[in-house]
Amino acid sequence: MSALLDTATGEAVVPFYIVCDESGSMGSNGGIEAINSGLPELHATIAADPLVSDKCRIGLISFSETADVLLPIARLSDVAQMPGVASQTTTSYGSAFSLLKRVIADDISKLKAQGYKVYRPAVFFISDGAPTDDWQGAYQQLMVNNPQAPNVIAFGVGDADADVMAKVGTIACYLASPNVNPGAALKEIMRSLTNTIVASSSSATAQTAPQLLLPPPPPGSIAVPLQEM
16 A cells, blocks of 8 residues: 655655545534544644654645645644634535645655655545535546555545545545544544554654555444445
């Protein structure tokens, strides 16, 4: 799941992108609050570990009617404070995937220019609802015939469409159980996400490449079989 994107010989880094749904329902079901509570914890955990902080770069993207970069990819030990997400309107998956394609290409180019050996990016895609747009074209542009296509772990809560989320995820998809409050589920997802970044970044040694280590289903969630587009 970790693939070297070129033959550079510098220090190895893995870009991680957290992509968060900011639709209106995320504000009403506790999802926004849960994410905004989890992001500082993620920041504190990673920034406090020099090995982990040096091996990963973290970016934060939000999407609703449009998508925005809330935190350009960075070493978290260099970040004073994580930004937060805010409840918006609709759920445009396509805007998120289009922005991801542009941002990943730009970030990898910059990291290589700085002398880093860059491994395949990982995306944590979090949503609580079905997409309100025609997103498949943007997703295929990101994932098909793109040497920089990321590994995607999809997390769905609330009214997230199981079939859609299973198509978005490329290496794993987790759905919160129907009887679990979305806010509570997202708190566990943020912990799982943090643990995944720490474990994956810590897997690298002087002789071995970092490996993207799949998390178990977060408490209150189940693993869903992936589906092809």
